[in-house]
Amino acid sequence: MIEVKDIYKSFSGNDVLKGISGKFEEGVTNLIIGGSGSGKTTLLKCMVGLHQPDSGSVLYDGRDFTPMTYEQRIEVRKEIGMLFQGSALFDSMTVEDNIMFPLNMFTNQTRKEKLERVNFCLERVNLAGKNALFPAELSGGMKKRVGIARAISMNPKYLFCDEPNSGLDPKTSIVIDELIQELTEEFKTTTIVVTHDMNSVMGIGDYILFLHEGKKFWEGSNKEIAHTDIKELNDFVFASSFMKAAKDKF
Amino acid sequence: MNFTNFGRYILLLKSVFRRPEKLKIYLKEIAKQMDYVGVGSLGLIAIISTFIGAVMTLQIAFQLVSDFIPKTIIGSVNRDSSILELSPTISAIVLAGKIGSAISSEIGSMRVTEQIDALEIMGINAPGYLILPKIISGITMVPMLVIISMFLSISGGYLGGSLSGAVTPSEYLQGITTDFNPYTIVVALVKAFVFGFIITSVPAYEGFYVRGGALEVSQASTRAVVISCISILVCDYLVTQLLL
Numbered sequence: 406m407i408e409v410k411d412i413y414k415s416f417s418g419n420d421v422l423k424g425i426s427g428k429f430e431e432g433v434t435n436l437i438i439g440g441s442g443s444g445k446t447t448l449l450k451c452m453v454g455l456h457q458p459d460s461g462s463v464l465y466d467g468r469d470f471t472p473m474t475y476e477q478r479i480e481v482r483k484e485i486g487m488l489f490q491g492s493a494l495f496d497s498m499t500v501e502d503n504i505m506f507p508l509n510m511f512t513n514q515t516r517k518e519k520l521e522r523v524n525f526c527l528e529r530v531n532l533a534g535k536n537a538l539f540p541a542e543l544s545g546g547m548k549k550r551v552g553i554a555r556a557i558s559m560n561p562k563y564l565f566c567d568e569p570n571s572g573l574d575p576k577t578s579i580v581i582d583e584l585i586q587e588l589t590e591e592f593k594t595t596t597i598v599v600t601h602d603m604n605s606v607m608g609i610g611d612y613i614l615f616l617h618e619g620k621k622f623w624e625g626s627n628k629e630i631a632h633t634d635i636k637e638l639n640d641f642v643f644a645s646s647f648m649k650a651a652k653d654k655f
Numbered sequence: 656m657n658f659t660n661f662g663r664y665i666l667l668l669k670s671v672f673r674r675p676e677k678l679k680i681y682l683k684e685i686a687k688q689m690d691y692v693g694v695g696s697l698g699l700i701a702i703i704s705t706f707i708g709a710v711m712t713l714q715i716a717f718q719l720v721s722d723f724i725p726k727t728i729i730g731s732v733n734r735d736s737s738i739l740e741l742s743p744t745i746s747a748i749v750l751a752g753k754i755g756s757a758i759s760s761e762i763g764s765m766r767v768t769e770q771i772d773a774l775e776i777m778g779i780n781a782p783g784y785l786i787l788p789k790i791i792s793g794i795t796m797v798p799m800l801v802i803i804s805m806f807l808s809i810s811g812g813y814l815g816g817s818l819s820g821a822v823t824p825s826e827y828l829q830g831i832t833t834d835f836n837p838y839t840i841v842v843a844l845v846k847a848f849v850f851g852f853i854i855t856s857v858p859a860y861e862g863f864y865v866r867g868g869a870l871e872v873s874q875a876s877t878r879a880v881v882i883s884c885i886s887i888l889v890c891d892y893l894v895t896q897l898l899l
Contacts, residue, residue, distance in 0.1 A: 455772055482778035493769040507777050510676050565776075 406430050407563060407595050412451055412461035414444075421447045422458070423619040431562075431595040434586050434609045438601060439616035440641055445599045446490075448616065449567055452597070453485060454478055465563065483511060486556030486594075488566040492548040494540040494555070500527070501536035504555045511559065526554035530584060546577035550584070557588060564594040570602040578602060582609045603642060606630065615641070664860045670782040671790065671856075684788040692754055692789075692855075693796035697803070699753060700746055704804040707741055708733065708811025709818075716821035729822045730812070730830020737808035738839045739899075744891050746804045747850035750797060751883035755858040758789055759879035762862030763872035771863070786859040790852060797851030798844050805843065842898045849890050857883045 407429045414422040421444045429435040437445045450456040452463050454470060463470040465481055473481065494503050504523045508514060514522070527533050530550040540548060549569055556564060566585060570578040586609045589596040598605065606613060610627035617637045625633070630642060675681040715729045762785055765771050774781040809831055816822035822830075858879035865875045 453776055455775065479778040482776060485776055485778075487773070487776045489769045489773060491768055493773040495770055495773075496764075496768075509680055510777070510779055559777075 406466055407452065407597065408464040409448070409452060410462045410464070412448065412463070413459045414447055414451055414456060415459060421619050422451065424461070425614075425616065425619075425621050426461075427614045427621065427624060429595055429597050430612065432590060432593045433596070433611035434589050435595070435597045435612045435614070436606060436610040437597060437599045437614050437616065438606055438610075438641070440601065443616040444619040445601075445616050446567060449565060449597065449599050453487060453565055454482070483559065484562040486559065486561035486564045488549065488552045488556050488564075488569055490568040490571055492540070492552040494543075494548060494551055496540055498539075499536065500532070500538050500540075500543070500551050500554075503540070503551060504558050507555070507559050522558060523554075526558050527551075529557070529588070530554045545572050546574075546581065549573065549577075549581050553581075553584060553588070557592070560592065561594060564589065564596040566596070566598040566600075568599055568601070570600060570605055575604065578604060579608065585609065601641075603645075606642065617641070660860075663864065664856075667782055667786070667860055667863060668856065670780060671786045673780050673783050675783060675787070676779055681784070681788060684784070685791050688788045688792035689796050691757075692750075692792045693799060696750055696753060696796075696800060699749060700800050700804050701807055703745065703749055704737075704742060704807040705811035705814070707745060708737060708808035708813075709815025711736060711741070711808070712812040712815040712827070713819055713821055716816065716819075726822050726826045727830035727833060729816065730827040731833055732830075733812040733827075734809055734831040734835070735839060737812070738805050738843050739895075740891075742804035742808050743801050743843045743846040743850060744887065746801055747797065747847070747854060747887045748884055750800070750850075751854050751858075751887060752880055754793075755854050755880050755883045756876045757858075758855060759858035759862040759876040760872055762786075762859055763865035763875050764862075766863065766865045767868055767872060782863065786856070786863070789855040789859055793851035793855030794848050795851070797854065798847040801843060801847035805840075842894070845898060846891060846894050849894060850887050853883055853886045853890065857886060 408427070410426050412422050412425045413420070425444070425448055437448060439445045447456060451458045458471060461471070465484070468481065470478065470481055495506065498506065501523055504526055505519050508519045508522060512519070523536065524533065527535060530553050532547060532550050532554065535547070540551070543551065569581050569585060573581065582605050585596060585598060588594065598609070600606065607627050610630070613625060613627060613630060614621060615623040615638050623633060623635050623638050630638070633639065711733050712729055715732050719726070719728065765785070771781045771785070774784060813824065813827050816827045817824050861875040861879035861882070865871050
């Protein structure tokens with residue numbers, strides 16, 4: 406479980422996060438949603454330590470991450486897998502080398518063992534046999550799936566996904582969403598997905614944290630979101646006429 | 656480079672020299688970088704050094720018109736100029752353009768495509784993994800390139816003098832072997848070591864802190880080359896002042 410407590414973050418006097426708190430349970434898909442500039446990616450980066458919060462704490466199963474030393478953070482980060490918005494695959498490496506990279510760095514496994522793990526991860530994301538391809542030879546959806554394979558290669562306890570559906574067609578988006586949900590349930594990871602994709606919200610949002618102008622406005626599940634009266638949330642989730650019509654049917 | 660940037664540069668260097676996560680992977684990366692910096696720049700350095708040596712001979716011969724000055728002096732002046740100044744400094748400035756811009760662009764692109772963030776999330780010391788192999792390859796391969804450059808520059812002088820008739824081969828050879836002070840080689844290698852460090856660390860710093868996109872990466876690359884060249888010239892003066 407990951408818990409954030411009263412997180413504040415500002416850049417050059419501009420307050421981006423204003424006292425965010427929330428609990429993200431393991432084995433369920435936790436979503437952070439909000440409009441552009443609402444602070445969701447900043448919150449994610451504060452949680453993984455890419456940004457240092459001005460105040461507040463981030464607890465990984467009770468371990469406070471924010472005051473940790475560099476060496477202590479490294480130990481926690483070995484338990485983290487992350488899928489980046491642009492996949493962030495290493496251009497100079499093949500798919501196989503990308504997935505094997507953390508294994509090379511942090512394990513003493515034999516080449517055969519590492520290859521078995523790589524092939525397992527690739528099979529899990531339906532990309533078996535694509536080992537020798539370079540990132541430039543992959544489609545957007547394939548890159549995301551390789552990103553997920555790399556993120557799960559070290560069997561992480563915590564899985565972070567930053568806008569996993571951005572730039573993907575609706576069908577591929579659903580494939581990625583379902584994959585994230587399956588992996589979360591299968592490996593009992595604490596999964597946090599930052600998104601503004603409404604299909605994801607309605608499809609896999611076991612727990613949803615809605616941010617608006619740097620504040621937590623609402624939290625609940627995808628079943629509850631249709632029945633909320635909060636204007637800011639309704640304006641965000643049911644912005645399109647199609648979604649409004651769908652809400653009326655609930 | 657203002658004081659804030661200089662401070663950040665020092666802090667970056669501090670993280671570069673943290674203990675590597677896995678030495679074997681770092682060694683592999685160092686070998687790759689040595690191949691790129693050393694072998695990859697050999698042709699360019701060879702061409703530049705040979706022609707500079709040849710041109711130097713012609714220019715010295717053109718300026719030494721007095722009958723009281725022996726022609727062997729052409730070889731001596733060419734040798735000392737090549738060893739002390741031309742080979743280390745010109746090579747370093749050329750390498751700053753070739754290697755410096757490549758390092759800055761590579762690391763800058765990795766920054767804007769979140770590859771550096773990915774390394775950090777994995778628990779890898781990104782400055783160490785990305786920059787340390789480049790610095791080690793710079794401080795080892797640039798002195799080697801400079802040694803080759805010295806040899807080729809003096810040989811180029813021989814060829815230039817012989818082909819043009821500005822100096823006879825025997826006079827030139829006598830000149831380069833007269834009053835040779837081996838200490839000049841030490842000074843040149845110290846310079847090459849310092850320049851190798853600048854050529855790799857300054858562009859790495861510029862690339863590592865890029866914010867934005869393709870435009871900012873290209874601007875960082877240009878800035879890296881300019882700052883490297885100025886730093887090379889300043890350090891050239893300082894090392895010369897200190898050691899000679």
